[in-house]
Amino acid sequence: MAHTLNNKKSEILELWMKNQLADSGLRDDLISNKDLRVQSEELVNALITNLNDNNINNSESPDFDKVTELLGGISISRARQGFSPRETGNFILTLKEALLEILRQEPSDVNVLFEESLKLSRLLDNFTILTFETFIKGREEVILRQTDEITDISTPVIKVWDGILAMPIIGTLDSARTQVVMENLLQKIVETGSSIAILDISGVPAVDSLVAQHLLKAVSATRLMGADCIISGIRPEIAQTIVHLGIDLSQIITKASLAGALQYAFKSLRLEVKRSALEVKGITNLQ
Amino acid sequence: MERIPILKLGAFLLVTIQIDLYDRLALDLEEDLVAMVEKTSVKGVLIDISAVGIVDSFMGKILGNIGSMCKLLDAETVVVGMQPAVAITLVELGLPLKGVYTALNVDKGMELLRSKIEIEDIVEADDDDDTSLN
Numbered sequence: 001m002a003h004t005l006n007n008k009k010s011e012i013l014e015l016w017m018k019n020q021l022a023d024s025g026l027r028d029d030l031i032s033n034k035d036l037r038v039q040s041e042e043l044v045n046a047l048i049t050n051l052n053d054n055n056i057n058n059s060e061s062p063d064f065d066k067v068t069e070l071l072g073g074i075s076i077s078r079a080r081q082g083f084s085p086r087e088t089g090n091f092i093l094t095l096k097e098a099l100l101e102i103l104r105q106e107p108s109d110v111n112v113l114f115e116e117s118l119k120l121s122r123l124l125d126n127f128t129i130l131t132f133e134t135f136i137k138g139r140e141e142v143i144l145r146q147t148d149e150i151t152d153i154s155t156p157v158i159k160v161w162d163g164i165l166a167m168p169i170i171g172t173l174d175s176a177r178t179q180v181v182m183e184n185l186l187q188k189i190v191e192t193g194s195s196i197a198i199l200d201i202s203g204v205p206a207v208d209s210l211v212a213q214h215l216l217k218a219v220s221a222t223r224l225m226g227a228d229c230i231i232s233g234i235r236p237e238i239a240q241t242i243v244h245l246g247i248d249l250s251q252i253i254t255k256a257s258l259a260g261a262l263q264y265a266f267k268s269l270r271l272e273v274k275r276s277a278l279e280v281k282g283i284t285n286l287q
Numbered sequence: 288m289e290r291i292p293i294l295k296l297g298a299f300l301l302v303t304i305q306i307d308l309y310d311r312l313a314l315d316l317e318e319d320l321v322a323m324v325e326k327t328s329v330k331g332v333l334i335d336i337s338a339v340g341i342v343d344s345f346m347g348k349i350l351g352n353i354g355s356m357c358k359l360l361d362a363e364t365v366v367v368g369m370q371p372a373v374a375i376t377l378v379e380l381g382l383p384l385k386g387v388y389t390a391l392n393v394d395k396g397m398e399l400l401r402s403k404i405e406i407e408d409i410v411e412a413d414d415d416d417d418t419s420l421n
Contacts, residue, residue: 179375182371182375183371183375186371186374186375187371189371189391190370190371190391193391193392194391195391195395217378217379220378220383221371221374221375221377221378222374223383223389224366224369224373224374224378224383224389225369225371225374225389225391226366226367226388226389226391226395226396227391
């Protein structure tokens, strides 16, 4: 059988390409037909050349190393490009159809044909599973990378004024993120010698008792360092949840908006924000 | 035997902890410091822990104790220069150092102590600048 397939390599490729192009799920927006053809040709070559009657039952045979390597590369790159699992799966399943079709065209005994198609099916099914595994692994890598990026991006510490730091928190606070938030903030307090830190939670979607506990910890830690911590950006619904849950935030200075917190900070640093004299004059003139 | 030096700096006492405190040393410090406060009748104590990288619950407790004892002797205690890692550890251990004031560095600690003592002298009610832990 391996011999037959080897002779019909180009026919297999043509048939496979035809199947793929006819598939309604063809993503010509993500991959050009030319690239698809190159990928397919490489895979057919690797598979047919290495296929023989001995290793057809064993998809893990070292003969197929090249095939698994190719498949792995293809499915990882597809995962990153944004192909759906179905589209990636169809890629290899259409190859199976093409191979079986070619096998059917060969004149042979029904029983032999059945046996051979069964073997071929099994082999290709194993390859499909492999493709899926790599595809999912690729997707997970994407997710992990994004998680890391989000953690990095979403915890900036901003110096709003000499001695005043602000940290807008965006997204849900869990233990791991609180740790990052806290470390960043404390480190920055040491670096800049700031005596007031404002934690703005307007970007936190929900506050439960655990999040509140994390916030309390952050506040206690900044106090231990010798700085004051103000929590701002508490939305009405968050205020409602906090009170309904019976969380006691009375030890902490809380403000509704960042502006309120800033005002408090200015006051405690004995700073004043004034409208300039010229502008005041303008206003009196109007009156 | 090793001792942590206690320096008298104007109206305050300054203790700089340069090494990691082990239990015996911490207890000695507590004893020496209290004796020194009594002898010099200072109004403020500054404890600089900026060189301390590791704390345990015992050390946290000793710091709290020193604060309470000095308070009894009519002196305020300010712990200055705590490292972020130390602050996080103390919070995780559930030791927010009640009764002790904190400041970012010795300068700010001095300022804080001065404002505290002034207030006591002129018996004024409240000041916005304090970072009391109570």
